[in-house]
Structure formats: C-alpha cells, structure tokens
Amino acid sequence: xxxxxxxxxxxxxxxxxxxxxxxxxxxxxxxxxxxxxxxxxxxxxxxxxxxxxxxxxxxxxxxxxxxxxxxxxxxxxxxxxxxxxxxxxxxxxxxxxxxxxxxxxxxxxxxxxxxxxxxxxxxxxxxxxxxxxxxxxxxxxxxxxxxxxxxxxxxxxxxxxxxxxxxxxxxxxxxxxxxxxxxxxxxxxxxxxxx
Numbered sequence: 001x002x003x004x005x006x007x008x009x010x011x012x013x014x015x016x017x018x019x020x021x022x023x024x025x026x027x028x029x030x031x032x033x034x035x036x037x038x039x040x041x042x043x044x045x046x047x048x049x050x051x052x053x054x055x056x057x058x059x060x061x062x063x064x065x066x067x068x069x070x071x072x073x074x075x076x077x078x079x080x081x082x083x084x085x086x087x088x089x090x091x092x093x094x095x096x097x098x099x100x101x102x103x104x105x106x107x108x109x110x111x112x113x114x115x116x117x118x119x120x121x122x123x124x125x126x127x128x129x130x131x132x133x134x135x136x137x138x139x140x141x142x143x144x145x146x147x148x149x150x151x152x153x154x155x156x157x158x159x160x161x162x163x164x165x166x167x168x169x170x171x172x173x174x175x176x177x178x179x180x181x182x183x184x185x186x187x188x189x190x191x192x193x194x195x
Contacts, residue, residue, distance in 0.1 A: 050089050056149075057083040060102060067099045070164050070175035078102040082176075085149055093184055095146045098176030130173070133165040137187060146179055157182040 007024055010016040018024045061081045068075040079099045086094040140160040147154040158181050165174040 052087050054085045071172045092150045094178045094180045095149050096178050100174050130165045131168045133163055136162045152181045
C-alpha cells in the first residue's frame with residue numbers, strides 16, 4: 001500500500017484532515033459534541049413489569065421565580081406541582097419533582113398525572129404530548145427529604161437530572177428534576193471514531 005492510499009483511507013475514516021500547502025494533520029477528539037446515553041434511565045421506564053411510580057404529592061401552587069423563568073410564565077402564575085417516587089422491584093431509585101403549566105384543557109396534564117408521558121418519553125414509544133426536552137446533569141447531595149425517600153443517608157452524593165419539556169408548539173410545559181444517589185445511574189459517552 002502506498003502512503004497516498006493510506007492517507008486517503010485515514011481521510012475517508014475522518015481520522016486526519018489536510019490543509020492545502022501545509023500538510024496532513026491528525027484530528028483531535030471533539031469532546032464538545034459528545035452526548036451521554038441515558039440507557040439505565042430508559043430501562044427503568046421500559047420495564048413496566050418491575051418498575052412503578054408512586055405519586056407522593058400533587059397540588060396547584062404559585063410559580064416561583066425559577067419555575068416561572070423556565071416555563072416562560074409570570075412569577076406567581078398557577079402551576080401544577082407533582083412529586084413522585086420511581087421504584088424498581090419495590091426499591092426506590094429516583095425522586096421526581098415537576099411543575100406543569102396549569103391549563104385544564106391541555107391533555108399533557110392528564111398524561112403527567114398518570115405518568116403516561118414519562119413512560120413514552122423515556123421508552124421511545126412516542127406515547128407522549130411532549131415534542132422535545134432539555135436535560136442537564138449536575139452533581140448534588142441528597143437533602144433529608146430525598147434521602148429518606150431513597151433510603152439513603154442525607155448528603156449522599158447524587159445526580160440531579162434537571163429537565164424542561166416542550167410541547168409540539170415548542171412551548172415549555174414542564175420543568176423539574178429527577179434525583180438519585182450517584183451509585184444508581186451511570187452515564188456514558190463515546191468519543192472519537194467508532195466502527
């Protein structure tokens with residue numbers, strides 16, 4: 001094999017780049033475009049036989065500044081507050097806290113109350129009134145309430161998966177977070193070239 005042929009193969013595989021008059025250079029890994037898989041979270045929702053959701057609290061409350069900003073509504077506007085616990089084999093895995101825009105005419109309210117949209121969103125079945133979502137993973141420590149629900153010690157390291165979900169009109173309809181102790185979920189990403 002000639003050097004020219006080898007360089008062409010590397011170019012085809014995206015491993016190198018050429019600059020006219022300067023030469024051929026190895027491409028660096030583009031970590032900024034990496035995405036993290038949520039396979040373990042999806043598995044909780046896909047396994048309806050062993051997973052269940054326990055509704056802990058639901059009520060109508062005024063939107064805080066933070067919630068109002070995320071949902072693009074005025075502070076103090078009425079929102080539906082939902083708190084639930086997700087279990088697998090009766091073992092608590094995730095706490096979920098969510099705020100929904102209060103509109104009794106929207107079908108998303110009923111879907112959220114019986115958790116249909118969560119199953120649809122994370123299982124990929126399309127059984128949801130949600131078009132898209134923005135998820136942000138950050139580190140946290142379990143507060144006393146979440147620690148008690150998850151049968152863990154307060155201040156246990158945790159993952160907080162903050163979410164904003166949008167409807168088919170691209171309007172935010174739901175804002176909240178999932179939280180679990182850090183040993184419950186694993187996030188993985190592939191970088192570089194995979195064949």
